[in-house]
Structure formats: C-alpha cells, structure tokens
Amino acid sequence: DGGITQSPKYLFRKEGQNVTLSCEQNLNHDAMYWYRQDPGQGLRLIYYSQIVNDFQKGDIAEGYSVSREKKESFPLTVTSAQKNPTAFYLCASSMPGFPSTDTQYFGPGTRLTVL
Amino acid sequence: QKEVEQNSGPLSVPEGAIASLNCTYSDRGSQSFFWYRQYSGKSPELIMSIYSNGDKEDGRFTAQLNKASQYVSLLIRDSQPSDSATYLCAVNIGSTLGRLYFGRGTQLTVWP
Numbered sequence: 281d282g283g284i285t286q287s288p289k290y291l292f293r294k295e296g297q298n299v300t301l302s303c304e305q306n307l308n309h310d311a312m313y314w315y316r317q318d319p320g321q322g323l324r325l326i327y328y329s330q331i332v333n334d335f336q337k338g339d340i341a342e343g344y345s346v347s348r349e350k351k352e353s354f355p356l357t358v359t360s361a362q363k364n365p366t367a368f369y370l371c372a373s374s375m376p377g378f379p380s381t382d383t384q385y386f387g388p389g390t391r392l393t394v395l
Numbered sequence: 396q397k398e399v400e401q402n403s404g405p406l407s408v409p410e411g412a413i414a415s416l417n418c419t420y421s422d423r424g425s426q427s428f429f430w431y432r433q434y435s436g437k438s439p440e441l442i443m444s445i446y447s448n449g450d451k452e453d454g455r456f457t458a459q460l461n462k463a464s465q466y467v468s469l470l471i472r473d474s475q476p477s478d479s480a481t482y483l484c485a486v487n488i489g490s491t492l493g494r495l496y497f498g499r500g501t502q503l504t505v506w507p
Contacts, residue, residue: 311493322399322483322499323439330493370438376493379427379446384485384495386431386438 284387286371291392293358293365301356301390303371311376312354313384316340317368329354330376358392366394399486401498410507414471418484418498428460428467429485429495439483443469474505
C-alpha cells in the first residue's frame with residue numbers, strides 16, 4: 281500500500297532534550313513537508329523539501345531542523361531551542377509541478393508533549 | 396501578506412441539511428484549491444481539489460471556485476453526523492511550487 285508513515289504516534293520530551301520525528305513515504309513524491317498544528321489552529325509550515333539534499337524554512341522553523349538524504353525520508357528534529365514544542369506534528373508529501381498533481385497527502389501525525 | 400480566511404465557526408446543521416463552508420484567499424495568482432476534512436485527533440484527509448472556475452461535484456460534496464472574487468466554497472448536501480469534523484481550506488499562494496497555505500478551519504457539527 282502506498283502512503284505516508286510517521287513514528288512514533290505519541291512522544292514525550294523532557295526539558296532540554298532533542299527529539300526526532302520520523303516521516304517515510306512510498307508514493308514516489310518529490311516534495312515533503314512538516315507542519316505543526318496547535319489546538320484550534322490551522323497548519324503552520326515548519327520546513328519543506330522539494331528535492332533530495334535540499335530543504336527550505338517555512339514560517340516557524342526556529343528550534344527545528346530537518347534532513348533529506350533520501351527521497352522517501354524527511355525526519356524532523358525538535359531541538360531544545362524550541363521553547364513550546366507541545367503540538368501535533370504532521371508530515372505531508374506531494375508531486376508539485378502541475379496543478380493536477382500538487383495535492384498534499386498527510387501522514388497520521390505525531391503528538392509531542394513536553395513533560 | 397499571504398492569507399487564507401475561513402468563515403468562523405462552529406457551524407451546526409441538522410442531519411439532511413446542506414452545510415456551506417466558505418474560504419477567501421489573498422493572492423489572485425493562486426492556481427490550486429483544496430478542501431480537507433480533519434476528524435478530532437486525526438490528520439487531514441483530502442475531500443476535494445478544484446483548479447478552474449465553477450463547480451466540481453463529487454458525491455454529496457460540491458466545491459465552488461470564483462477566482463475573480465477570490466472565493467472558494469464547499470457544499471455538503473444531505474449532511475450526516477459522520478460529516479462532523481473540522482474542514483480546512485488550503486490554497487497555493489505565491490510562486491513556490493507545491494507550497495500550500497491553510498485556513499484555521501471551520502468546525503462542523505451535524506446533529507441527528
């Protein structure tokens with residue numbers, strides 16, 4: 281089955297810790313995205329990557345880092361510099377380039393809680 | 396400023412009624428428009444995509460796009476309690492391929 285997987289589903293972080301959220305897709309999509317969602321809020325873009333070994337900051341990149349070493353994988357690290365990381369994190373992928381193929385598909389999400 | 400605005404909710408309709416969800420966007424150059432449904436605690440799932448002015452129907456769902464008015468809407472006919480969710484409008488704004496901007500969502504409740 282084609283799709284996007286995220287792990288873990290739930291993650292707990294202690295103050296001062298870095299944690300890494302996994303995102304894998306087998307849709308053969310070029311582009312991948314990380315969003316953050318807070319209660320009652322829309323999705324805010326953290327980072328995105330349109331090709332392997334390249335990525336760009338979104339609107340709220342401070343305190344986060346990413347890598348894109350493989351087409352299928354786009355892990356997100358929440359660093360200790362992110363002061364309020366408790367949120368629902370969503371990974372998405374798409375095949376941008378044509379309006380008919382630029383739909384973003386989402387993984388199931390990771391819920392991160394700071395203890 | 397790149398903005399996507401949705402009508403403030405929550406919206407409550409009786410079962411069988413038509414639910415109307417609205418969205419406006421700031422960039423006249425936008426090409427792609429999406430409606431996602433998000434159940435509580437779950438990730439967004441695509442309901443409709445629309446790229447041309449006019450209506451697009453898929454089952455009980457109809458998306459309407461008016462680029463001149465910078466307006467996109469979603470109509471849900473014969474609403475069911477299972478339609479109760481938050482609906483997110485997403486628009487591509489600006490020249491960055493693939494990047495979408497999301498509205499804050501409209502929470503819909505369909506009561507039996």
